[in-house]
Amino acid sequence: MSSSDNDVYLLEAKNITKKFGEFTANDNVSIGLVAGEIHALLGENGAGKSTLVKMMYGSLQPTSGELFWNGKKVNIKNPAMARDLGVGMVFQHFSLFESLNVVENISLAIPEEKNLATLAKKIAKVSSEYGLPLEPYAVVADLSVGERQRIEIVRCLLQEPKLLIMDEPTAVLTPQEADQLFVTLRKLSSEGVAILYISHRLEEVRQLCHDATILRHGEVVDNVDPAKETAQSLAQLMVGSAVHQIEVRENKNLGEVLLKTQNLNIKGLGTQ
Known part of the structure; x- marks a missing residue:
């Protein structure tokens, strides 16, 4: 300590x-x-x-x-x-739905944000601000492992x-x-x-x-x-x-x- x-x-x-x-x-x-x-x-x-x-x-x-x-x-x-x-946590093994896009996956952790277009703008802003580039409407199945980790991190950061x-x-x-x-x-x-x-x-x-x-x-x-x-x-x-x-x-x-x-x-x- x-x-x-x-x-x-x-x-x-x-x-x-x-x-x-x-x-x-x-x-x-x-x-x-x-x-x-x-x-x-x-x-x-x-x-x-x-x-x-x-x-x-x-x-x-x-x-x-x-x-x-x-x-x-x-x-x-x-x-x-x-x-x-x-407290936010990024696990070693990701919990993402491959058939959904980035914003849809993140919305599952932020149910209070009903407007996906608004959430997509927040994702773009936070991912750019912290050097974690993400395309909000990209389907997870098409993303690399590194990009999938960015989703998990951005999902945490959106919860401040x-x-x-x-x-x-x-x-x-x-x-x-x-x-x-x-x-x-x-x-x-x-x-x-x-x-x-x-x-x-x-x-x-x-x-x-x-x-x-x-x-x-x-x-x-x-x-x-x-x-x-x-x-x-x-x-x-x-x-x-x-x-x-x-x-x-x-x-x-x-x-x-x-x-x-x-x-x-x-x-x-x-x-x-």
Whole structure:
């Protein structure tokens, strides 16, 4: 947690535990998120990251522990309550209808906006303002994975979130798309939006995030400034032991060639 003792966290989780039967997914987890901060949540697969953010978003309920919003205790019973508070979440797996266009998909999350033409103008404005170009009337089935992610992000931004949770956002992006996403996130951060950022790409975490909380086996093991760490040291915190680099073997003579083809022609495939 990077807030000083005199500051109030935008969202604070205190001693959160979540059990599924005998399995403990989160064990006494505490984390505080500050307005305008990009905060990384790191850990191996199965460390408890997704479980924790789902409780922040109201998709799951904690077994014990407390959540505070601007210093006041809250019980986030469902995602609708989370959105009303100002929490938006972009999931790793998109929830879009491929047969519908962009504006139709976004309208499902904003039922109070009945006029699709008005909503389309808002989409165009927000997507342009934040460097997330979208054609409001494009059919989702015709869009790339990166463009589909933009729909999810713009859908959140139209609801003016105070906290945006991003779950592995660059996993599906090209390097160029990832760079543009970082520009967008830095702009949101400069406007006071808190961002909780889940990623396994540790170099981008070092470049982008102001703070990082590391989970291991469902417990918080450290809170660090990622810019002062290396990707190697972050990985070691995540797994709890030294991470060995994989050495690339030099080209070696592996022995006599047993089978070789040259100028092989297969009908319909051409020369191989």
